[in-house]
Amino acid sequence: MGPIFLTIFISMIGFGIVIPVLPVYAKSAPFKLGPTELGWLVGIFSLVQLFSGPIIGKISDRVGRKPVLLVSIIGTAIGYFITGGASAAWMLFLGRIIDGGSGGNIATAQACIADVTPPEQRSRAMGQIGAAFGLGFILGPAIGGLLSLYSPSLPFYFAGALSVLNAVLVWVRLPETLTEEKRLHPKEASPLGEVFAEGRGRFIGLLLAATLLSTTGFAFIHLLFALFCQDHLHYDMRHTSYAFAYVGFIAVLVQGGLLRRLPMDRIEKPVAALGAVLLAISLYLLPRADTTGAFLWVTALMALGNGLLVPTLTGMASRHVHGRAQGRVLGLNASAGALGRFLGPALAALPLPAAFSDWDRPLAPDVLAIANHSYIVAFSASAGIMVVAFLIILAMKPLDFKTPGEDTGVATA
Template sequence: MSSLFKRPGKAAFAFVLVTVALDMLALGVMVPVLPKLIVEFEGGDLQRAASIAGVFSFAWAFMQFLFQPVLGALSDRFGRRPVVLLSNLGMGLDYIFMALAPSLPFLFAGRLISGVTAASLSTATAYIADVTPAEQRAGRFGLIGAAFGVGFILGPAIGGLLGAHDLRYPFWVAAGLSLLNAAYGYFILPESLAPESRTATVLWRSANVIGSLDFLRRDRALALLAVAIFLSFLAHESLPSLFVLYTQYRYHWDAATTGWALAIVGVSQTIVSGGLVRPAVKRFGESATLVAALGFGAAGFAVYGLAPTGGIFMAAPPLIALWAMANPSFQGIATRVAGASEQGRLQGALASLRGVSGMVGPLFFSQILAASIAADAFSGAGYLIAALLLGASLVIAQRALRGRSPEGAKA
């Protein structure tokens, strides 16, 4: 190992958790207000706003789809730290741009820029893979989910309260948090990837969408897992695509109520990600934990779609939270296949899958809601489709896991 590089210790893991929490807090404060700002720009036309919100989400995910593999390959070559820092700086400046947006096209341009710069979560996941033994990764990925949840406990609640006064205020708060995160990382966050573990050059053949997705075909189990992960990602897109406008339409919730509801979702996820993933994986193994989590998620989406009242609707977050055990298990299994110098490309490839789902999902789910509003018909269909997607993910994941040795089970 190079004498100039000192491998990060346990404190570095804590630094990454703070980084992710601040990123999610910055993102979370905008969740209750961005669709409502679109409604405002459209003169109160809720049906048209639902369609436009889907286009916004598609555009953001398309930029992620194009640039995440590039950022993953760059992090394998130059290290995780510079990618995280530039990402946070770019997001902070972009939130300022969005706060000042005078019209819908400017707001749309801001979302495009945000899609390019929002890379820190996948890079943070690669960071954790760098500094964590394989058998402990699922548990630590669960803690990343907990940090994610902390951001969504505070973020939507703050965004809802600020948005009740002015829909622009949350964007300024998000900008400040992202710039603070960039400063925090510059002075405190150490590098995780040793020089000898980096690629000699940027592998441009995998730093593009086709090469990135082809990376996932190298192993049959990994390819099947990739399909299952994609379906899980696609189901997840129903949450940001539907939650705000669906609850406004069906239950007549305002921005503050929506913010508190999203905070409850964040609390539930944090409890599960921070407190249940590690003991569940230790007791039952990654595979059994994954299958159970997908089943809980499918049940939660069914409740979302069928709930006749807002109170019953809010009985679903605990079930959705248990689904949060799926991604750490997926990640833990997948990182065993990739080598030390490939973790960035793996996370870039998985981020590409998220990008595809982020392009397809918002358009699909938002158009279902828009059509339901136009026809004055049953509006919970999108959530029921999400439940079916998780059911399919469960079946494919079981095929991928068949015959695997139970790594991490009852360690």
Template sequence: MDVDEPIAAAEITPPLFDPPRRALLLVFFTIFLDILGFGILVPVIPFLVQPFDSSALIIGLLTVSFSISQFIAAPILGVMSDRWGRRPVLLISILGAALAYAAFGAATALWVFFAARIVDGLTGGNISTAQAYIADVSKPEDRAKNFGLIGAAFGAGFVLGPAIGGIMSHISLAAPAYLAGALCLLSAIFGYFFLPESLPQSRRRTRPFTLRDFNPFSQLLDFIKNPVLAMNFTSLLMMGLAMNALRSNFAVYARESLHYDASHVGYLYTYLGVIVVFTQMVLVRRIAPKFGDRKTALIGFTAMMIGFLWMATEPDLFQIICIMPLIAVGNGLCFPTITAMSSHAVQDDQQGGVMGAQQSVNSMAMIIGPFVAGWAFDHISMGAPYAIAAGFLLIGLLLSLRHLRKISAA
């Protein structure tokens, strides 16, 4: 599909029914639990795995194994939900996460940790299916507002998850994983009894599957023919590489450099998450209208790059407390503004496609970033992952400057 090719009118349809508050709240709860579960595990993963292998590379590869599995499975689960309905795919995905979290907590060998993360990734269609569910039940003019639930769920999950994981680690290092699994199981039970199907038989896919349906690169390759999207996606990839290096490696850094336990790491992640949520809910609304999307992204890249360069000096706790706002505010300014620019680059009936392609970019960053950070930490220095991340951000900064100059010259 070419980015300039209009989508058939039949694909843009009115909602199936007025969005029931119960269904939308459950979808919000489902996404929140998915991110909460991941956030709960973040501060304790290095400590759970430490008896078997304490290297930063192994910690990074655990994240990579999940991301690769999800990258492969997401399009397959998406077409399955078009064929068989959202509800069964959503429930299977939630149950898969519950099983994976329980296995992670009970693991007694390194391969079990990897198997648990792979199972979680292969059944990780709850977010994409939840997005399709919201589209099914929302009027076109309400979709943006209802999709805002997803951003709210992400923010809340990343704020609360690490703090809960840190607190639960005082019980045992496995307790956060068991809690994440129990919450997912509760969500699946609630969904089984109360969540209605959003896609009736009359509007389900009837044509047979093709190989293209299972190719996660298809939409991405189509959309990067648009030069604006190619630049935006590259900028997002650079930012994603840096942020995923931080997410996967910071707990290891705090353990080795600051000699922190899981609870203290959780508090630092929560501190970072609160600033990100505040930035996206307050600062972006004020800065972006005043300076424009591209200049706002430029400010964000600059702030993040300064923060990561500072992290590369292997700072102490006081300096980290000063660094976190730079990184959090920068990330909070960049992501929504670049997403908005990508949205403006396509027609109204291509919004879903371009957001899907953007998710593919985020998945690639989740695969590559932790691997690079883990290798650099083990083989170069504790500050090396953050110096490399600053280099990624410099590329994003230069791309933003280049695009801004083109706009000014036009």
């Protein structure tokens, strides 16, 4: 678990560096992207992952996790370097497309966890890995905010260098978790339909729908959070990054502490439903938070909800298939999340006025009123999407069976 935790932690530091900076970076000179273009830029990474995720998952079921993880991390580094060195909008999109096309590192690392964890402990294990997400989101945004004070492109170069370091650590320290006897062999069929076999179809289908909708609703913040902090709360990039770090800190407490102490194999569905409810409430309240105190309370609620929901859904998906299908089910789950992370920013951009990127900051009072109305419309829509995800979770009926062939032994490197 240690090397996998470290791999995800470093990946999320890089991701955390980029996410708060990217929308502000791209709407500024020399790019000056409008709202629709910003939505596509933030989401294109995940749109590409939608198609690459199942392919990467199937490859990892055949050849093992380590080589797939290594290649994906190297691709991430290349994408960051291109984004940092961009001088035109098409280069920004190219960097994000390369990153997304090779970006199977998180889903593959989750498959590593599933390889070495008994089914009944997977939601708890995914929660521990969620703590790596949170720790990365504490350090990443803080680092990105500080680096952006020196150069707008420096955070991307730093994230690329971290990815190179991560690739070296994977090569040297990570053992292969998928033993030879559990792999799919080249002549052996590996249909995605195997994931839905043995009565799992309805449950897995609803779970993927819940992942898609909950991720779509939450992904509104990928585009809007930094912009909202800048316009509504008058934060600079450094303070916006600290806000992201605060959300990451709460996520660590939830996923690394609370989930580890809960009997997740018996209460997965209620925990996921509670997470969806908390997210719906917090997303609705966020644009209505007019003070720093209110903002901190709402974002804490949002981090709590996300910390309960995401690892629980991932653990439920993994627990209901046998070992050789882990890559495929987690690849499908990653693709559902990827589609949501594309749709979220694209939908979030719709209420923003066409002249949004041309406004002078700080906003004049009359322009600020227009911006605030746009944020209220967007975040209310994201809360509504989360309510639908909650209803789908309520309709899920987790299956009560032990998945076959679960040997959690790990081959040594």
